[in-house]
Amino acid sequence: MSVPLRRLLQTALLATTASCLVWAAFWTVLVLEPLPDRGLVVVSAVERDYEEVAAEGLLRVAIVPDQVNWVIYRGEPEGLVRELLGRLVEGSGLDLELIPVESEVSATRALARGEVDLVATSSSGFVPPLTEIAWTAPLDEERPVVVGREAETIRRVEDLAGATLAVRRFSALEQVAFDWRGQLDGRLTIVRLPANLSDRQLALGAARGEWPLVLLDERRARLEAAVYRSLSVSAPLLPALPVRWAVRPTSPRLREAVSDFLVQSRRSGVIAELERRYLENPERLRALRRPRFRTTGDTLSPWDPLFRLAGYAHGFDWRLLAALAFAESGYDPWEVSPAGAVGLLQLMPATAASWGVDDPFDPRQNVTAGARHLRWIYDLYDGIPAPDRLAFALAAYNMGIGHLADARALAAQRGLDPGRWKGNVAEVLPLLENPAIYRSLPHGKARGAVTRRYVEHVLDLYRRFTATDTRARAVLPVYGS
Secondary structure, three states, X not given: OOHHHHHHHHHHHHHHHHHHHHHHHHHHHHHHOOOOOOOOOOOOOOOOOHHHXXXXXXXXXXXXXEOOXXXXXXXXXXXHHHHHHHHHHOOOOOEEEEEEOOOHHHXXXXXXOOOOOEEEXXXXXXXXXXXXXXXXXXXXXXXXXXXXXXXHHOOOHHHHOOEEEEEEOOEHHHHHHHHHHHHOXXXXXXXEEXXXXXXXXXHXXXXXXXXXXXXXXXXXXXXXXXXXXXXXXXXOOOOOEEEOOEEOOOOHHHHHHHHHHHHHHHHHXXXXXXXXXXXXXXXXXXXXXXXXOOOOXXXXXXXXXXHHHHHHHHOOOHHHHHHHHHHHHOOOOOOEOOOOOEOOOOEOHHHHHHOOOOOOOXXXXXXXXXXXXXXXXXXXXXXXXXXXXXXXXXXXXXXXXXXXXHHHHHHHHOOOOOOOHHHHHHHHHHXXXXXXXXXXXXXXXXXXXXXXXXXHHHHHHXXXXXXXXXXXXXXXXXXXX
């Protein structure tokens, strides 16, 4: 090879190598380091302060709707931030206009453009990289915690070495995550999620295993973990961060008025009362998130295809499985009972494992195993004629085969028919809660009254579901059909 040609090839190789290194560095920065949102630019703040707001008689507030801050429930608005804002304008002569935005980053854009006067949140806040804002006095403080299926093992930042941590972009917590990565000499992988993901979406992603760990404020984390009970929460890993609202720098008097209100609301206990109602009340959140079944048309739930497949495979009307799932979990695949039952059909972990379930939160596995388990129970009572047989199978599904055997024996002792449900075994079930009786039974105490109501509830749902679709005939006879 000639010398000129050799030099030409060497030059080309060096150029290619340099180009690859440049692109590698670029993508490394893109993936690992936070970049500014190019949609956010420094603008001259709109001149609009408290006087202009009062003259117009309207306070415009940007708020990120969610089931804690602001939600329409049964036709009425409610939420921690919604109620607090209502108290802010109460008696002031101002009307309140809430402007829903998809994220706190979007809220800062609206603030800079003069579309809103105030950004209201209940989280530890955001870090708008290139937008001018002015913070109010804090509502409260929140401590950062890590949420995940095994997050309870994390007691200090050093426990995160080698972990993968998801965090929402442009949040105060994102900066916390990068600080931790510096402390750990880079031994922490950070997944930067879109700014418009809600706390619920972050927690649900952790519950599903989409990311192992997620960084949230402590009280919101504990609230979500109480709803998605597969989650656990780490110890607080930093001192508390302030929860603040924001105005434009050109609104000093509005900032002062809002800050005075927040300070007084904190001192008077108003904020603490609202936090108890919305941040420390998982039952409210479960009720809001519980899906509602529809009794018109062919669709009863989001899981109808799974119920149809499992019903066909195991000889059940799919609508019976739909009724069972609604009674057990309200169609919530992430439901965990106080006793530890899991998923759509509320399988105990040992029961789920016995039917080959790897992940009881997976709707397909849960419904398949639940239908197999119900079929196995149903076959145990093949000597009992319909429709009593279904009632017995549902009772055993709820309270266990042993407790139902105790109830049948108790019915026989009292001259009742142990093979009939109504007026017989159903009548003695509450006696399984009586210490004078259950102490002599082989399987001890059981919530018999609860089981009786449970069976009646499932059968009533099944009747209602079958009544909505006259084209398909129920496979299993049911009382009242």
